[in-house]
Amino acid sequence: MNAEKIKKAREELEAVLKELTNPDITSNWEKFEELSRKKEKLEKILDADKEIKETEKQIEENKTILKESEHSELTVLAETEIAQLEERKRNIEERLKSLLEEKNTGGDETTKKDNNQNQAAIIEIRAGTGGQEAALFAGDLFRMYSKYADSQEWKQKILDSHPTELGGFKEIIFEFASTNRSKSRDVFAKMKYEGGVHRVQRIPETEKSGRIHTSTATVAVLPKPKSAEIKIKADEIKIDFYHSSGPGGQNVNKRMTAVRITHLPTGIVVTSQNERNQRQNKENALAILAARIMEKKEQESQEKLGGKRKNQIGWAKRAEKIRTYNFPQDRVTDHRIKKSWHNIEKIMDGEIDKMIKTLQERLEDGEDDN
Numbered sequence: 001m002n003a004e005k006i007k008k009a010r011e012e013l014e015a016v017l018k019e020l021t022n023p024d025i026t027s028n029w030e031k032f033e034e035l036s037r038k039k040e041k042l043e044k045i046l047d048a049d050k051e052i053k054e055t056e057k058q059i060e061e062n063k064t065i066l067k068e069s070e071h072s073e074l075t076v077l078a079e080t081e082i083a084q085l086e087e088r089k090r091n092i093e094e095r096l097k098s099l100l101e102e103k104n105t106g107g108d109e110t111t112k113k114d115n116n117q118n119q120a121a122i123i124e125i126r127a128g129t130g131g132q133e134a135a136l137f138a139g140d141l142f143r144m145y146s147k148y149a150d151s152q153e154w155k156q157k158i159l160d161s162h163p164t165e166l167g168g169f170k171e172i173i174f175e176f177a178s179t180n181r182s183k184s185r186d187v188f189a190k191m192k193y194e195g196g197v198h199r200v201q202r203i204p205e206t207e208k209s210g211r212i213h214t215s216t217a218t219v220a221v222l223p224k225p226k227s228a229e230i231k232i233k234a235d236e237i238k239i240d241f242y243h244s245s246g247p248g249g250q251n252v253n254k255r256m257t258a259v260r261i262t263h264l265p266t267g268i269v270v271t272s273q274n275e276r277n278q279r280q281n282k283e284n285a286l287a288i289l290a291a292r293i294m295e296k297k298e299q300e301s302q303e304k305l306g307g308k309r310k311n312q313i314g315w316a317k318r319a320e321k322i323r324t325y326n327f328p329q330d331r332v333t334d335h336r337i338k339k340s341w342h343n344i345e346k347i348m349d350g351e352i353d354k355m356i357k358t359l360q361e362r363l364e365d366g367e368d369d370n
Helices: 002-020 023-027 029-068 072-105 131-152 187-194 278-302 307-312 344-348 353-363
Strands: 120-127 155-163 169-177 196-202 213-223 237-242 258-263 268-272 321-326 331-334 339-342
Touching: 002 029, 002 072, 002 278, 023 029, 029 072, 029 278, 120 131, 120 187, 120 278, 131 155, 131 169, 131 187, 131 196, 131 213, 131 344, 155 268, 155 278, 169 187, 187 213, 187 353, 213 278, 237 278, 258 278, 268 278, 321 344, 331 344, 331 353, 339 353
Parallel strands: 196 321
Antiparallel strands: 120 169, 120 213, 155 169, 196 213, 237 258, 258 268, 321 331, 331 339
């Protein structure tokens, strides 16, 4: 029975991918979002089926060891692994069953649980002053947020990135989205106060004289618009394709898979080069573009507001210095609420939930009115 459903899911995915390549799809943002969600769901089904088959193969390999091995230690290990693999297989089968039922009933975990929650956020991190050290710090911030997202059981997806030769980033743009297992479903509410200028004070690995350097990186946190919130018309955008580039600026793909989209009414330009094909990069670029257009509209409306209401909106103030990471003093200080936390290594390892909760409590109570 499942085999027929898997075959049907594979056929549906091929049809969805073909539809997503249609140039006219960008004129219907709602349809584009619907197809993207369907693609993601079908890919989860096929991935689960693949995991089951791989697990079954590992079980059979261990059963062969039990039959053929004369070493007691090997047989004990094989028996233990078989038990673990069978448990894993049962869990994946349950997940697959749930995905197939959700598909048949038309359920959508990311849109129907609570329409008042922003269950996805787009985060942009850019290296500021400080050269290579600033780029390394941007990479450290990305890893910090990525590990925090893991702890919240959020999905993560890199939409665009420009890495440096030393392992940092000139810029990285990524998406966090809640799942049905997420500890927090309102992703934007958790992340929105991370927007602003982050400053680091430390001795760079490349510094031979032991001198402390100060570098910065900027963070912007944007809610991912729902399909009804932003309409992008095909005649309002210009799409260019080009070769994606690596850390040294060299072309890393013979085909022109990188995408640049210009929104003609606003002049907003976005790019995406992380994926291996134009279609996926185009999807990523459109997601960034929708978030930027929504940010611009919100900023324009904020200009008409003042005082407490303006501050409580919580949109990323890209130029505001919000936090300092002082490594020599093992301290992270948030300047908006004048509070410090110690054990900086754990914080950079993603343990920021206490910090985020404190910011939510203090800033949402209107303590940022100054």
